């Protein structure tokens with residue numbers, strides 16, 4: 097039995113199937129964890145959702161595009177998406193009901209791995225982030241019509257305050273877990289910059305350079321940030337001892353066998369690769385994208 101974490105699929109169903117063939121995935125034995133953004137941008141969101149929903153033993157953390165689908169299903173009038181086939185499918189309601197019951201964050205204390213779509217707020221402890229993720233999960237799962245989901249959209253507030261309540265609180269937590277890349281050392285979130293580390297203004301740092309001490313020894317798997325792995329051609333290094341993005345390769349190569357931060361969105365929907373990380377031995381497996389997948 098093995099556990100694999102798989103990066104952002106974005107509707108790239110064919111690549112997902114090729115990746116599962118490559119790792120000889122056995123649904124009766126193996127467990128799959130997904131970094132979220134299962135849907136949107138790519139060509140086959142509906143097939144991806146139907147497939148993952150049927151898996152016996154999958155862990156899904158929601159990404160911003162998955163939440164986008166929930167909002168669309170609640171009739172929010174967003175225009176810019178590739179989810180028409182999901183919304184028109186006879187099993188749309190079933191798929192959406194399944195999707196809204198997925199997690200925002202998952203921590204396995206035995207494996208000592210944590211998975212989240214985007215990031216962790218630097219001022220939050222492990223206990224805090226688990227509690228906050230659970231608050232959003234309860235909101236998404238509670239039995240209303242999802243119409244309130246539109247209140248999760250927006251970039252404010254950009255600082256955390258424990259006294260935040262209502263939608264401001266839920267919006268902040270959702271933004272951190274599903275959209276965060278950069279923030280300041282004092283905890284101001286930034287949603288303008290999505291490029292490689294170094295492309296941002298100097299006051300902003302990637303969230304993983306400022307992680308709270310309670311995460312010591314825990315490896316954090318995340319997606320969302322395809323630019324981190326851009327330019328890294330060898331996604332399938334046979335003995336992974338470093339994370340797949342450049343600056344941490346430099347930083348950690350000498351010191352650690354198991355990297356603390358594993359950004360595994362290798363940009364399949366942008367024509368690069370889909371990646372799986374085997375948690376038991378930290379080995380990476382990748383398949384190349386078919387072509388440039390993104391539908392404009």
Ligand SMILES: [Mn+2]
Pocket residue numbers: 133159160161213274319320321
């Ligand atoms: Mn994302």
